[in-house]
Structure formats: C-alpha cells, structure tokens
Amino acid sequence: MKKIILLLSLSILFYSVSAEKGDVPTMRTLKDVEETLASFGLSEYREEISKLAKGSIHIALMPESDENIPIGASKMGGMPDLPFGTNWLRHEFDSTPLSFICQIDFAEVKPYDKENKLPDHGMLYFFYDCSEKTYWGCAPNDSSDWTVFYFDGDTSQLARRPVPDGIIQEGFFFKPARMCFDDALDLPDLYSSEGKTLTLSDDCRHKYLSLTYKEAPNANKLLGHSDNIQFCMEEECEKETGKTGPWDLLLQVDSNKDCNMMWGDVGRLYLWITDEDLAARNFESVWVVMQCY
Numbered sequence: 001m002k003k004i005i006l007l008l009s010l011s012i013l014f015y016s017v018s019a020e021k022g023d024v025p026t027m028r029t030l031k032d033v034e035e036t037l038a039s040f041g042l043s044e045y046r047e048e049i050s051k052l053a054k055g056s057i058h059i060a061l062m063p064e065s066d067e068n069i070p071i072g073a074s075k076m077g078g079m080p081d082l083p084f085g086t087n088w089l090r091h092e093f094d095s096t097p098l099s100f101i102c103q104i105d106f107a108e109v110k111p112y113d114k115e116n117k118l119p120d121h122g123m124l125y126f127f128y129d130c131s132e133k134t135y136w137g138c139a140p141n142d143s144s145d146w147t148v149f150y151f152d153g154d155t156s157q158l159a160r161r162p163v164p165d166g167i168i169q170e171g172f173f174f175k176p177a178r179m180c181f182d183d184a185l186d187l188p189d190l191y192s193s194e195g196k197t198l199t200l201s202d203d204c205r206h207k208y209l210s211l212t213y214k215e216a217p218n219a220n221k222l223l224g225h226s227d228n229i230q231f232c233m234e235e236e237c238e239k240e241t242g243k244t245g246p247w248d249l250l251l252q253v254d255s256n257k258d259c260n261m262m263w264g265d266v267g268r269l270y271l272w273i274t275d276e277d278l279a280a281r282n283f284e285s286v287w288v289v290m291q292c293y
Contacts, residue, residue: 024036024211026058026182026184027053027184027185027186027187028183028184028185029185030050030053030185032185033049033050033053033185033187034046034050036211037049037050037211040207040208040210040211041204041207042200042204042207042208042211044204045198045200045204045208048198048199049187049198049208052187052188052194052195052197052198053185053186053187054115054185054186054188054223054224054225055113055114055115055183055184055185055186055223055224056183056184056185056186056221056222056223056224056225056249057109057112057113057181057182057183057184057221057222057223057224058181058182058183058184058220058221059179059180059181059220059221059222060179060180060181060182060218060220061076061177061178061179061180061218061220061256061258061259062177062178062179062180063175063176063177063258063259064176064177064178065176066078066079066160066176069176069178071155071158071159071160072105072123072155072158073105073108073178073179074102074103074104074105074108074109074178074179074181075102075103075176075177075178075179076101076102076174076176076177076179076220076253076256076259076261077100077101077102077173077174077175077176077177077256077259077260077261078100078174078175078176078177079100079160079161079162079163079176080100080103080125080127080160080161081103081123081155081158081159081160081161082125082151082158082159082161083151083153083157083158084157084158084159086151087161088100088161088163088164089125089127089147091129091144091145092144093144096129096131096166097164097166097167098127098128098129098130098145098146098147099127099128099129099130099167099172099173099174100125100126100127100173100174101126101127101128101174101253101261101269102125102126102179102251102253103123103124103125103126104123104124104179104222104251105122105123105155106118106119106120106121106122106123106124107120107121107122108179108181109181109222111181112181112182112183113183113222113223114183115223117223117248117278118222118223119150119152119281121152122150122151122152122153123150123151123155123158124148124149124150124251124283125147125148125149125150125151126146126147126148126251126253126271127146127147127148128145128146128269128288129145129146130167130172131172142240142288143287143288145288146286146288148271148283148284148286148288149283149284150281150283150284152281174256174259174260174261175258175259175260176259177256177258177259179220181222184221184224185224186221186224186225187211187212187225188212188225189212189225189226189227189228190205190208190209190212191228191230191231191232192225192226192228192232192233192234193232193234193235193247194225195225196232212227213227214227218254218256218257219252219254219268220252220253220254220256221249221251221252222250222251222252223248223249223250224249225249226249226252226270227252227268228291229267229268229291229292229293230291230292231291233247233270233272233289233291234246234247234272236289237272237287237289240287241285241287243274243277243285245274245275246274246275247272247273247274247275247287248272248273248274248275248278249270249271249272250271250272250273250278250283250286251269251270251271252268252269252270252271253268253269253270253271254268255267255268263290263292264290264291264292264293265292265293266292266293267290267291267292267293268290268291268292269288269289269290270288270289270290270291271286271287271288272286272287272288272289273285273286273287
C-alpha cells in the first residue's frame with residue numbers, strides 16, 4: 001500500500017512540474033501528435049512529421065534528502081547506491097573522484113517503456129568529471145571523463161557510498177532528488193539527423209521550432225528524441241567513436257536547479273548509444289555530449 005501511495009504522489013508531482021513549466025501538453029498517442037501539429041498550424045505536414053515520433057520516458061524530479069530515499073531507488077544527485085565491492089567511481093588517469101549524476105532502476109522505468117528497449121530490471125549508473133575542464137564529447141579521449149555502467153543484480157546487494165572529500169565543494173556534489181517517470185511521444189529537433197529530413201516551408205519551420213523547443217531546466221528523459229541546443233549529435237558520435245549506428249538517445253540530463261546541477265551555460269548532457277549496444281546492454285559504450293547556450 002505504501003508503494004502505491006508513493007507512486008500516486010510521484011505521478012501527481014510529474015503533472016504539477018509539467019504544468020509549472022508551461023510546455024506543450026505531453027503527447028502520448030499519434031492522435032495527440034496530430035492534434036498538437038494542427039494547433040501549431042502544421043497539419044499539411046502531419047504524415048511526414050508523425051512518422052518520426054518516437055517513444056520516450058520523461059523524468060520529473062522531487063527534491064528529497066538521501067535519508068528519505070530508499071536504497072536502489074531512481075534518483076538524481078546525492079550519494080550512489082553501489083554494488084558490494086564497488087567504490088565511488090574515479091578518473092582513470094589521476095584517480096580524482098567523478099561526480100555522481102544519477103542512478104536509474106529499470107524496474108521502476110519498465111512500465112513506461114512502450115517500445116520495450118530497456119532492461120526490465122537492474123541499475124544504470126552515470127558518473128561525470130565536473131572539474132573546471134569542459135568535456136563536450138568532441139574528442140576521442142573525452143571518454144575517460146565519464147563512467148556509465150549497468151548492474152543487473154538484486155538491490156539487496158547495494159550499499160550507499162559516502163561522498164569523497166575531493167568533491168565536497170560547489171559544482172562537484174549535487175543535491176539529491178527522486179525521479180518519477182511518464183511515457184510520451186517526442187518529435188525530432190530540426191537539427192537532429194531525423195529532423196534534417198523534414199521538408200518544411202520557412203514559415204512552418206518557425207512553427208515547428210516553437211513546438212519542439214524545450215527550455216531548461218528539467219528537460220530530463222530516457223530514450224526518445226534529443227532536445228538539441230546546438231549541432232546534430234548523432235554525426236558527432238559516429239565521428240568520435242567510429243561506430244556507424246544508428247544512434248539512440250539513452251538519457252538526457254538537463255541543468256537541474258533543484259540539484260544545483262549546471263552544465264556550462266544552462267546546458268544539457270546527452271548520453272548516446274547505438275542500437276546494437278543498447279540491445280546487447282553494452283552501456284559502457286555510451287558516448288556523452290554536452291551542449292549549452
């Protein structure tokens with residue numbers, strides 16, 4: 001009963017956060033997509049745009065102290081719950097601690113994974129180098145500045161790790177927040193690989209940009225289409241890794257005020273993975289790109 005109450009509370013929170021942002025209403029069905037396109041004056045491109053809609057899992061954050069977040073729950077920031085024998089992740093070159101960004105329990109996420117792309121259990125972890133250096137994901141050696149890994153064991157094998165002294169300073173350790181999830185359909189950014197295929201008139205391009213533009217903060221999501229701030233990232237991932245893809249957005253992490261999380265000038269982190277690696281659960285092969293305004 002407590003779990004049901006918690007899920008209902010998280011669901012209510014998700015809609016209240018969305019309402020505060022004032023974004024385009026969440027689209028969950030192709031009918032929703034068509035109605036939204038019509039409201040933006042894009043009905044003549046309904047078929048062309050709708051076929052590019054992609055399922056995503058939007059993430060809303062609920063600030064909470066680590067003491068009140070159960071071990072193994074999905075969360076942003078705070079202290080990670082790592083498998084026994086796994087210590088706080090560090091940089092492979094100088095052993096400085098990486099910042100803990102988030103952990104995601106796929107069992108929590110699965111009910112919202114309408115395209116069945118993610119595992120039905122296990123934990124995804126993301127650590128990132130938040131030092132004064134900036135890693136844009138535009139050079140092959142940038143991959144040493146993040147760690148993404150998957151643990152498919154039982155949550156009873158997890159333990160909360162204390163924060164290393166090296167990151168207890170502003171910008172290195174983030175305030176914790178619970179995650180709650182909701183399924184949605186996303187449309188591609190005009191500057192993504194799929195968005196570039198759209199044959200919109202100049203006037204309709206402006207309408208489409210108004211529809212798809214997502215302001216920070218809190219545009220966090222799993223899967224779906226990336227909310228680009230700058231260039232097409234799929235081409236960059238292929239260039240830097242040598243993998244031809246196709247590439248999928250695995251996770252988008254926004255500049256989240258509640259967590260004191262800022263990427264450059266109100267930017268975002270984007271975690272990309274190939275179809276092949278996602279199907280094989282090779283999450284260590286993720287490529288991370290940062291974009292900001």
